[in-house]
Amino acid sequence: MHYAPGWVEPRARLEPTAVWSLVVALLGLGPVAVALAVVALRRTAARHTRGRGIALAGGVLGLVGTVALAVVGTAAVLTWRGTQPLPADLSAPRDAHAQQLVTGSCVQTLPADGSVGTVRVVPCADPHQAQVITEFLFAQDAVWPGQQAADARVARACVLDDTEVAAGVRTVTWAPTERSWADGDRVGLCLAFVDGQVTGSFLDGTVSQP
Template identity: 65%
Template sequence: MPLEPLAVASVVTGALALGPVAGVLGVLALRRIGSRGTRGRGLARTGLALGVVGTLALVAVLVGATLTARNQHPLPADVAAPRQAHARQLVTGSCLDPLPTAGEVDTVRVVPCSGPHAAQVVTEYAFDDAAVWPGQAAADARVAASCGLTPTERDAGVRAVSWAPTEDSWRHGDRLGLCLATTDAGQLTGSFLDGTVHLP
């Protein structure tokens, strides 16, 4: 009995990580083996198994890429309803509640600026895309130096909080530092950007 060519093709395409193709060829090979009496049932099953594994791996990669892209898509300056977001999605105008206090910032809760909030992103500091990682202390210092408050804001108890890229986020293309305005006296309402902010 001759060897079924589709059985061989399913194994080859499976080994080349062409999961969906290997799966289809494996199924077709099994059908042809059953109807024509050719050899290669074991190869066809191997190709089918490789196809299933390869397809699942492809789906996992696509889902991961989609989630990564979503976590990097900038938010609007103000949101209509509270939502969880990645820190890299924040832009000038974003209002947060609560304000993360320590450690590396990852996920934050973004809220409408018209309601109570703990802090607002008031400026951004962009590192050059071609810049070499300056070290965490230098990155922190550069972003902090760009965070300026007006004398009126300082007299009212407003303080600046700076967030700089970490070495890990820098390796993944993060070149944006954020300056946030907050106060220890209580929650804010309104926006610093249009002068509607109400200090507690």
Template identity: 60%
Template sequence: MAFDPVQPEPYYAPGWHPPRAPLDRWSVASVVAGALMTGPVAIALGVIGLRRTRAHGSRGGRLALVGIGLGVVGSLAIAAVAVGVQLTAAATRPLPLDVDAPRDAQAVQLVTGHCVDPLPAGGDVDDVTVTPCDQPHAAQVVTEYRFDRAAVWPGQQAADRRVWAACTLTPDEVAAGVRAVAWAPTEQSWKRGDRTGLCLATVDGGGLTGSFLDGSVILP
């Protein structure tokens, strides 16, 4: 007669639980990268973490999904900032002089030789319409005053005085009724990098044709 000993049941102490699966570090890193708005980095780490949790049975799958979500949000934010920077650069880039038709522009895009119509009223000038100088126009940029790029904001009155000092007309122009208009940077435009003042020549009522720069201007 064979002896078949009874195998004892394994004993577990009260409160014992199987050890938890390890937490995947890649998933954790994806959440951290997402919180830091690194965008694509968070997405890449999250994808790796998600694959590792599924392959090895480790914890962190939900964290990986959170990291991927944050990465998508960060990527969209980065794209929006990039587009904004490009649009700002395009809106402040100097216009070419060979304008063949009236077009809207920002005052900071004007350079010596540009003609505008109409001439904006007093106050801060932002939007202008650039017009070919061989067509009737109200004023023309005849000189520029450039502040030092490293200069600190001198105050509006001081900025206006500096631009006015560089804004001169010839005696013949003054005798013909031409007057000068000076546009200086404002404190707000200075903060955006504007360091150029403009001097425009105009006459009451507008109606100029031609250019002051080459002597082809015809007064009304």
């Protein structure tokens, strides 16, 4: 074949799918970018088009984006699960955040005084130390009243009858903290307990010490 002076072979066409893989990756759609990058790499080999480097860049960024989406998604699911109220008739022991407890929840062991994080919640038929007997609901639009005032408001809703007092039942209250209030926590809890562990429920009078 004779090449005329000044003639150069035409440059291979740029594979559009490779460009799209990079664009989609930059838009944060990691899984789509990875899929487009795979298609682009196959097409550049089959069609002898350009864009392999662009496809590789799109694929790498897509993988990074996919991992980031997975991490964020997992964290969101765990956060959501950690704020959902427990069923009152729990069928098996489980750890839960204090904000998840509801009236009737039985707590295996009361934590030490101070900020309450995760507690072990058990079916009330199992041995336990305390049970949530009432809830105090702050208004959703209420302004943070301060820790002392929040504690006092929950305590005023935590009342035992004379029979319970005579039986040695005592109460402890858990109020929102300033930090949990900022996260939307508006529920205070009143828990009844006695020395040692009990089975049954304070709410229906079936509680007894083994």
